[in-house]
Amino acid sequence: MTEMSNAAISRTNSLGDDPLALAALYRAGLGLKWGSQAEAAERLTSLGPKPVRRAQIQQALAVSAFPHEILALFSDVGIVHETARLLVRARNKNGIAYLASRAALIDPAGKSRTEILAHLCGTHRASGFRGTYKRDSPLALYRRYLEGVQLKTWASMREAAEVMGIAHSRIASASAVANLPNELTSVLPADCLTFEMGRAIADLVAVRGVEAIRKEAVAARKLVPQPSPQRMLARLMGIDASQFLAKVRRAPERRGRPGRIFVEIHLDALDPDSESRLETLVGCLNVEFVGRVANANSVAGFSSGIVKPRVDPRRPYLATQQQRLNRPVPLSRLSTPPHLSGSVGSNRGTAMPPVGVHDDRSALEHWLSDYQNPTTRNRYQNEVERLLLWAIIAKGKPLSSIDVTDADEYINQFAVDPQPRSVWIMKGRRSRNEPTWRPFRGPLSYESRRKALETVRKCFDDLVSYQYLAANPFETVRIGASCRTT
Numbered sequence: 001m002t003e004m005s006n007a008a009i010s011r012t013n014s015l016g017d018d019p020l021a022l023a024a025l026y027r028a029g030l031g032l033k034w035g036s037q038a039e040a041a042e043r044l045t046s047l048g049p050k051p052v053r054r055a056q057i058q059q060a061l062a063v064s065a066f067p068h069e070i071l072a073l074f075s076d077v078g079i080v081h082e083t084a085r086l087l088v089r090a091r092n093k094n095g096i097a098y099l100a101s102r103a104a105l106i107d108p109a110g111k112s113r114t115e116i117l118a119h120l121c122g123t124h125r126a127s128g129f130r131g132t133y134k135r136d137s138p139l140a141l142y143r144r145y146l147e148g149v150q151l152k153t154w155a156s157m158r159e160a161a162e163v164m165g166i167a168h169s170r171i172a173s174a175s176a177v178a179n180l181p182n183e184l185t186s187v188l189p190a191d192c193l194t195f196e197m198g199r200a201i202a203d204l205v206a207v208r209g210v211e212a213i214r215k216e217a218v219a220a221r222k223l224v225p226q227p228s229p230q231r232m233l234a235r236l237m238g239i240d241a242s243q244f245l246a247k248v249r250r251a252p253e254r255r256g257r258p259g260r261i262f263v264e265i266h267l268d269a270l271d272p273d274s275e276s277r278l279e280t281l282v283g284c285l286n287v288e289f290v291g292r293v294a295n296a297n298s299v300a301g302f303s304s305g306i307v308k309p310r311v312d313p314r315r316p317y318l319a320t321q322q323q324r325l326n327r328p329v330p331l332s333r334l335s336t337p338p339h340l341s342g343s344v345g346s347n348r349g350t351a352m353p354p355v356g357v358h359d360d361r362s363a364l365e366h367w368l369s370d371y372q373n374p375t376t377r378n379r380y381q382n383e384v385e386r387l388l389l390w391a392i393i394a395k396g397k398p399l400s401s402i403d404v405t406d407a408d409e410y411i412n413q414f415a416v417d418p419q420p421r422s423v424w425i426m427k428g429r430r431s432r433n434e435p436t437w438r439p440f441r442g443p444l445s446y447e448s449r450r451k452a453l454e455t456v457r458k459c460f461d462d463l464v465s466y467q468y469l470a471a472n473p474f475e476t477v478r479i480g481a482s483c484r485t486t
Contacts (some may be wrong), residue, residue, distance in 0.1 A: 019060035019084040020071075026057055040441040049217040059084040066096065070103045073120065077113040088120035102151055110140070119151045138198045139185070142178035145171055170195070176202050181210060183217045187232055197233070204236055209339025211346070269447040281431065328389040328439050331381060334361055340392050341396070345400025360388060363468045367459055383455040388437040390414060393423070400469060407473040411453050412480045415444040449479055 026040050034040040037057045044052040061069075063084040074083070090099060099120060106119050134142065145160050154160040157175070161168040177185070177198030185193060186200055205213050213236050220235045251259030342348070342360030357363045364384050371377040390410055391399045402410075418424035418440050426438035444452060453474065460472040 017080050019056070019063050019079055019081060022052070023060040023064035024056060026061065030219045056081055056084075059088050062088050062091070066091075067100050068102075070099055070120070072102055073106060073116050074113065074223055076108065077111075077116065080113070083113060083117060085119060086117055094121075105147070105151055107147070111144075119148060119153050127307055136174075137193060138174040138177035138195055139193065141171065141174040145174065173199060180205065181214055181217075183221075184236070185215050187217045187220050187236075200233055201236065204233075209344060212339065212344040215344070291365055323431075328393060328437075329435065331361065331364065331385045331388065332432070334388070336361070336392060338399075340398050342398035342400040345398045347400050347402070347469050347471060347473070349464070349467040349470045353466055353468040357466065363400075363463055363466070364388065364459070366466070367462055370462075380455055380459070382439070383452050384451075384459050386415075387456050389439055401475055404473045405477060407456075407477045411474075415449050415452060417443045446479065453477060453479060 025044075026034075026037070034043050035286075037054050041052050041054040041057055063079065063271055066087065068265075070087075079087075102120055106116065108116055111119075145154075145157070148154050148160055148163075154163050157171045157253075158168050161171050164171075173195055177193070177195070180198070180201060184205070185198075187227065187389070188197065201213070216236045220232055223235075250261050253259050265373070343358060345360070353363070354366060357366050368377055368381055368384070371380060387410060388399045390398055391402050391406070394414065395402065395406060397406075425440045425442055426436060429441075430437040457472065457474040457477075460469060460474050462471050463469040
């Protein structure tokens with residue numbers, strides 16, 4: 001025992017940095033080399049280049065008595081003197097049971113000593129976090145953020161960002177990526193789901209709608225071999241590489257100034273969804289990418305590096321679409337983003353619709369084309385036009401996604417008093433070509449709503465017979481007696 005103690009004492013060079021080893025050595029030498037903590041501190045200081053204080057021995061003994069579940073958190077990163085001091089302080093403040101309960105919630109994998117200590121004790125110390133969090137993927141960073149919320153290390157993203165020493169926007173971006181449907185995030189290997197790729201997928205969801213992207217992701221997972229991340233992104237856009245070609249060309253030099261660079265996009269002309277796909281692609285480019293100067297006349301696919309992520313991305317496409325949808329426009333001039341077009345509406349039929357019918361607008365135009373009488377056609381157009389615009393602007397969904405509740409709300413609530421009036425009701429008569437045109441001339445009377453219900457019910461019945469829709473949400477709607485006008 002004496003020989004072992006002497007050998008251990010000869011290693012005092014590192015004892016000050018290892019409280020657990022210091023505690024073990026003190027217990028081994030107690031009664032043999034020293035009789036008290038003060039004697040041990042004096043003896044160890046005389047034998048080593050670093051002084052050992054009595055307070056260090058006290059803290060080392062206190063920490064060594066902590067439950068195993070707490071000490072196990074530091075098995076990979078170790079415990080140093082400063083760690084021991086903070087652990088003892090936290091025990092004195094909150095009690096050992098409190099620390100043990102928090103320890104059970106902490107996953108130490110990949111965490112630094114400072115980070116584990118912050119979660120365990122609730123201390124806000126960012127110095128050890130910065131390098132760790134900046135290297136995290138979006139999913140890993142969001143898991144760390146949630147863990148801190150659960151442990152009450154921080155209460156908000158801004159507080160977490162301050163504690164971690166990173167930008168608040170980085171945590172917000174990680175949250176946006178992590179909250180995407182699992183079908184979307186799982187199509188890419190974990191090391192490929194970077195912040196840039198995650199943001200691109202999130203923007204795709206904003207442009208095309210989550211259901212459309214979900215379908216593409218499910219189909220892409222079945223591909224063998226799995227495509228590259230950039231090709232996968234193209235698949236999520238709904239673009240088949242075999243039907244897609246991008247060309248970059250430069251216009252001739254003019255007056256000594258370099259010519260402009262043009263990007264030509266070629267899609268399959270026989271694909272009925274080409275226009276929608278092209279609109280999606282343009283929207284995504286505006287949302288997420290900026291053109292890169294490329295060699296003139298170079299030809300490449302989506303993954304060729306024609307475009308690159310923007311350093312400071314703005315959202316002109318979505319902003320333009322939102323401005324466009326803030327004011328109703330006639331059916332003939334209506335242009336909606338893909339996720340509101342109805343190309344993947346939740347009430348869409350499973351069979352093939354008539355040729356040329358691929359979204360809500362084309363379906364309504366096809367239905368109206370059956371009526372040659374101008375008066376009848378105009379009356380029917382007024383009703384379906386109002387309903388379509390209400391679904392897009394007021395409900396934020398395509399016409400082919402409205403359900404029975406929406407149908408009843410339109411007939412028995414909205415049509416009774418369209419609000420806001422400045423958006424829906426025009427003053428006097430206006431041509432459809434005038435910017436002051438609105439779908440309504442005023443609230444609809446009971447009789448007007450009855451005729452409106454007959455028209456939209458007939459329209460939806462026919463769209464079901466076309467196999468464009470799966471069901472008619474207006475079939476069971478009745479005009480409420482309490483809404484009757486006098």
